[in-house]
Amino acid sequence: MTDGATPPVVLTVAGTDSGGAAGIAADLTTFSDLGAHGASVVTAVTAQDTTSVRDIHRLPVAMVAAQIDAVLADLPVAAVKTGMLGSAEAVALVADRFSDQGLPVVVDPVLVATSGAVLGDDQLVRAYRRWLLPVATVVTPNLDEARVLTEVDGPPDVLARLLAETGPAVVLTGGVGSGSCTDWVALPGEDPVPLTHHAVVTGNDHGTGCTFSAALTVHLARRVPLISAVTRAATYTTAKLRLSQHWELGRGRGPIAHTRGEIA
Ligand SMILES: Nc1ncnc2c1ncn2[C@@H]1O[C@H](COP(=O)(O)OP(=O)(O)O)[C@@H](O)[C@H]1O
Numbered sequence: 629m630t631d632g633a634t635p636p637v638v639l640t641v642a643g644t645d646s647g648g649a650a651g652i653a654a655d656l657t658t659f660s661d662l663g664a665h666g667a668s669v670v671t672a673v674t675a676q677d678t679t680s681v682r683d684i685h686r687l688p689v690a691m692v693a694a695q696i697d698a699v700l701a702d703l704p705v706a707a708v709k710t711g712m713l714g715s716a717e718a719v720a721l722v723a724d725r726f727s728d729q730g731l732p733v734v735v736d737p738v739l740v741a742t743s744g745a746v747l748g749d750d751q752l753v754r755a756y757r758r759w760l761l762p763v764a765t766v767v768t769p770n771l772d773e774a775r776v777l778t779e780v781d782g783p784p785d786v787l788a789r790l791l792a793e794t795g796p797a798v799v800l801t802g803g804v805g806s807g808s809c810t811d812w813v814a815l816p817g818e819d820p821v822p823l824t825h826h827a828v829v830t831g832n833d834h835g836t837g838c839t840f841s842a843a844l845t846v847h848l849a850r851r852v853p854l855i856s857a858v859t860r861a862a863t864y865t866t867a868k869l870r871l872s873q874h875w876e877l878g879r880g881r882g883p884i885a886h887t888r889g890e891i892a
């Protein structure tokens with residue numbers, strides 16, 4: 629982007645993390661870092677730190693709707709991502725509002741926090757399957773989320789293929805092996821493709837999935853083709869993990885960097 633040019637508008641519909649690692653904090657800093665203007669719709673407020681989620685306050689669905697409507701009525705949104713939606717009603721609302729906008733819709737099906745806290749129940753999982761996956765352009769579950777969504781306990785490529793049969797492209801993230809990570813990309817009706825990159829050995833990975841899906845959303849807003857957008861989002865996420873690799877923040881899984889350090 630050249631200085632002074634109007635940036636693309638990217639919208640996140642997600643929850644807050646009081647510890648500043650995941651959710652809206654991760655999304656807005658990533659949008660900003662990658663040159664997009666971030667709009668944000670808050671679905672839930674979490675009292676959360678690096679060790680746990682202590683409490684969750686879900687906003688009334690009418691307030692979530694009012695925020696979405698305010699943004700859509702005024703700003704030229706180029707792509708949207710969803711994070712923690714918090715209730716089946718919010719999932720249905722988001723599906724309804726974005727089904728006919730003609731925008732890339734990236735769905736990060738947040739069900740469990742890095743700390744292990746459950747952020748979505750069975751009803752929410754059913755709502756994802758019924759309403760939001762059919763509307764999504766790309767869904768970005770990790771292996772646990774893919775298992776919950778498919779109700780199948782298979783390997784990542786099989787789960788990616790199964791999920792892609794429900795409509796969206798799938799990026800099944802985060803198979804961290806010895807020295808490398810493999811994300812599986814599946815398009816409906818095609819063989820899943822593994823994308824492998826360097827793994828950062830760190831305990832500071834709270835907010836990693838949000839950061840990845842936010843970066844992916846910015847690239848899709850700029851109409852970068854999917855495989856290239858996934859590769860660039862993974863490269864960005866890896867650089868941020870490298871930056872915070874040795875940080876000592878919090879007593880649990882520390883945050884992925886949202887600072888602008890020296891990024892190779
Ligand atoms: N230790 C790591 N080193 C490098 N990349 C990682 C590491 N952990 C996750 N990633 C990458 O970050 C992105 C988000 O993955 P993931 O950790 O599965 O998200 P989530 O927070 O939803 O579990 C993926 O591209 C994944 O490969």
Ligand SMILES: Cc1ncc(COP(=O)(O)O)c(N)n1
Nearest residue numbers: 643644650651741742834835
């Ligand atoms: C508000 C909110 N949104 C998303 C996540 C998931 O992020 P992570 O998987 O890194 O814990 C989270 N913990 N809190």
